[in-house]
Amino acid sequence: MEARMDISKLAPAAYKAVIGLQLAVNNSGLDKTLSELIKIRASQLNGCAYCLNMHTRDARKMGETEQRIYGLSAWQEAPFYTDKERAALALTEAVTLLSSSRVPDDVYNAAAALFAPEEVAVITMAIVTINAWNRIAVTSRTLPD
Structure with missing residues (x-):
């Protein structure tokens, strides 16, 4: 497989806007570990090899365990996650898979x-942002390092 395009060069203003959104999320005070779990889970659901490669490495650098990284695809059955992480992961799935199920009240209320x-x-903005990056990378076939 080869890359289709470099969207940062073909649509630089839009690309910079997504970077701005990412910077706002990064500077929001959201727990960095939780942020990486959200990014990894959304990237798994979206089949984004580039983002999975990036965010699993970033999570490891922050001290995340292999067990928790590998367990993310089955987080509902794995005992490795806190109640807050579970609520955020459920919300990540609901927002990422929006077309099939909407965001159910019970999922939103559990997070709230x-x-x-x-x-x-x-x-929510962190989930939206990683979904934007996933869609950019998958569509443009951005290859993992």
Whole structure:
């Protein structure tokens, strides 16, 4: 497989806007470990090899365990995640798979019960952002390093 295009060069203003969104999420105070778990899980669901490669490496550098990284595809059955992480992962799946199920009230309410409203907003933006990156990378066939 080879890359189709370099979208950063073909649509630089739009690409910079997505970078701006990512910077806003990065500077929001969202827990970095939780952010990486969100990025990895959304990237698994979207089949984005580039983002999976990047974010599993980033998670490892931050001290995330192999067990928790590998367990993400079965997080609902794995005992390695906190209640907050579980709520964020459920929200990640609901937002990422939006066309099939919408975001059910029980999923949203579970997250809202564990996170402040501002945190739910930032988590939602983190999910939206990684989904944008996944779609850019998958469409352009951005290859992992």
